Amino acid sequence: MKMSLYGSIFFLLLVNFHFFVEAINPEVYFNTEERIRKDGYPVELHPVSTEDGYILNLYRIPYGLKEDKKNRSVILFVHGQSASPYHFTVLGRKIAPAYWFADRGYDVWLFCARGVDCQNPRKHKTLDWDRDQIYWDFSFDEIGLYDLSASIDVVINKTGHNKIFSVCHSMGCSSVHALLAERPEYNKKLKININYAPMVVFKEFDYPLMIFFSYTSSLIKNISRILGHHLILPPSLIEMLTDTIRRLCGIQPWKNSCYTFLSVFGSRQSFLIQEDIAELAVNGFPRLSVRQMTHLLDHINKGEFRKYDYGIERNRVIYGRKFPPLYNLTLCSAPTAIFHGETDSLTDIQNLQEMEKTMPNVILRYKVAGEFVHLDFIFAKNATNMLYKPTEKLLKDFDSGRIKLRESVKSTI
Numbered sequence: 161m162k163m164s165l166y167g168s169i170f171f172l173l174l175v176n177f178h179f180f181v182e183a184i185n186p187e188v189y190f191n192t193e194e195r196i197r198k199d200g201y202p203v204e205l206h207p208v209s210t211e212d213g214y215i216l217n218l219y220r221i222p223y224g225l226k227e228d229k230k231n232r233s234v235i236l237f238v239h240g241q242s243a244s245p246y247h248f249t250v251l252g253r254k255i256a257p258a259y260w261f262a263d264r265g266y267d268v269w270l271f272c273a274r275g276v277d278c279q280n281p282r283k284h285k286t287l288d289w290d291r292d293q294i295y296w297d298f299s300f301d302e303i304g305l306y307d308l309s310a311s312i313d314v315v316i317n318k319t320g321h322n323k324i325f326s327v328c329h330s331m332g333c334s335s336v337h338a339l340l341a342e343r344p345e346y347n348k349k350l351k352i353n354i355n356y357a358p359m360v361v362f363k364e365f366d367y368p369l370m371i372f373f374s375y376t377s378s379l380i381k382n383i384s385r386i387l388g389h390h391l392i393l394p395p396s397l398i399e400m401l402t403d404t405i406r407r408l409c410g411i412q413p414w415k416n417s418c419y420t421f422l423s424v425f426g427s428r429q430s431f432l433i434q435e436d437i438a439e440l441a442v443n444g445f446p447r448l449s450v451r452q453m454t455h456l457l458d459h460i461n462k463g464e465f466r467k468y469d470y471g472i473e474r475n476r477v478i479y480g481r482k483f484p485p486l487y488n489l490t491l492c493s494a495p496t497a498i499f500h501g502e503t504d505s506l507t508d509i510q511n512l513q514e515m516e517k518t519m520p521n522v523i524l525r526y527k528v529a530g531e532f533v534h535l536d537f538i539f540a541k542n543a544t545n546m547l548y549k550p551t552e553k554l555l556k557d558f559d560s561g562r563i564k565l566r567e568s569v570k571s572t573i
């Protein structure tokens with residue numbers, strides 16, 4: 161089975177070889193730092209060490225195109241699963257959220273979770289992510305509890321601000337809420353916990369492909385346990401795949417297929433994403449750990465925001481009980497704002513209403529106008545007007561003390 165998979169991929173590579181030996185856009189190989197410099201912005205890398213030995217980096221864009229070092233309000237962007245800090249820059253100069261907010265006077269920081277290549281020469285105190293499968297034994301539980309907490313502390317320490325804005329996208333919001341529920345003292349460190357298309361509550365889910373996959377969770381866990389693997393696919397294969405995708409996605413007729421492929425992951429075809437984003441977007445895709453993947457599948461399947469399910473026996477050892485504990489969302493008390501799109505089938509409105517009901521301090525739920533899907537939050541050129549502007553208004557209102565009451569805005573205009 162495994163051999164035939166490699167075989168078919170190798171065959172595909174050979175068949176397509178003549179298509180992509182020609183010139184490729186070198187920018188598809190840029191790392192986050194190179195991307196930011198190329199786009200003309202200042203960038204700093206700040207190392208982060210977690211309690212459990214992982215070594216990460218934070219990217220900082222301290223100011224925008226016009227140098228201005230005044231005391232800026234701080235925003236930390238938190239990427240989702242299968243994503244990376246790179247994705248907050250792919251829309252390019254002046255438009256990508258990382259740049260847009262820096263140009264508007266914010267001190268922008270980009271979080272980088274374990275498992276993503278954040279340009280650290282060493283990625284763990286003792287483990288090697290190429291050789292040691294155990295490096296990949298994590299899910300959004302650890303990303304929230306260890307990576308985010310340590311990163312927030314570094315941001316606070318370096319900026320001298322004792323509170324920051326956080327903006328999470330998709331599963332990045334699962335990590336944020338895992339942290340806020342598990343270590344409620346972090347609520348005090350956030351001015352507003354801003355959620356773009358949060359995948360936190362999963363009571364309702366209307367996305368057949370993912371529902372189908374969610375039933376395979378137990379099987380994936382069993383197979384990977386037998387093989388002793390913590391990664392979904394071997395690194396060499398992933399590298400080969402991403403490289404093929406990068407090369408193919410830059411040229412017609414593949415460009416369109418890449419775009420469609422990306423859209424399927426984002427649940428629906430976007431009307432706002434430009435086709436030429438696909439070749440850049442695949443650049444930031446990290447390797448995927450089995451636990452990360454199956455935790456998401458369980459989340460969808462069971463409809464509950466719980467810690468990772470290791471199976472009854474190991475749950476007893478790890479949690480002292482048969483089933484993993486639920487995260488208690490009532491402990492996420494930081495002021496919270498939820499931005500969502502009506503046509504985003506990964507964030508059913510009923511789930512967001514449930515968040516709003518359970519969490520004690522939701523100050524805003526904002527429905528982005530028109531057809532706005534899951535990946536539009538980071539890949540749509542129109543997001544500047546449709547999403548980032550209303551977000552900026554919220555930040556300004558907060559900083560100037562204008563936000564006091566719980567308000568609910570139904571749509572833009």
Ligand SMILES: *[C@@H]1O[C@H](CO)[C@@H](O)[C@H](O)[C@H]1NC(C)=O
Nearest residue numbers: 310312313314315316317318
């Ligand atoms: C904060 O910075 C100080 C000095 O720059 C350092 O001693 C301290 O360990 C830092 N704390 C954290 C949590 O990074």
Ligand SMILES: *[C@@H]1O[C@H](CO)[C@@H](O)[C@H](O)[C@H]1NC(C)=O
Nearest residue numbers: 231232233319320321322323
């Ligand atoms: C920057 O502003 C924050 C609040 O907005 C304040 O707490 C901090 O002390 C200021 N830092 C400097 C160096 O002025």
Ligand SMILES: *[C@@H]1O[C@H](CO)[C@@H](O)[C@H](O)[C@H]1NC(C)=O
Nearest residue numbers: 376377378379380381382471
């Ligand atoms: C996986 O293994 C567990 C226990 O070892 C078993 O209960 C479960 O049915 C298995 N699941 C599948 C899909 O094979």
Ligand SMILES: *[C@@H]1O[C@H](CO)[C@@H](O)[C@H](O)[C@H]1NC(C)=O
Nearest residue numbers: 344486487488489490491492
């Ligand atoms: C969740 O936290 C709240 C506030 O501390 C508490 O009253 C409630 O009992 C907790 N719920 C669970 C299920 O632990």
Ligand SMILES: *[C@@H]1O[C@H](CO)[C@@H](O)[C@H](O)[C@H]1NC(C)=O
Nearest residue numbers: 432529530531541542545546
């Ligand atoms: C998106 O932006 C394009 C170009 O700026 C514009 O023509 C189009 O009307 C916008 N779409 C929406 C839904 O705002």
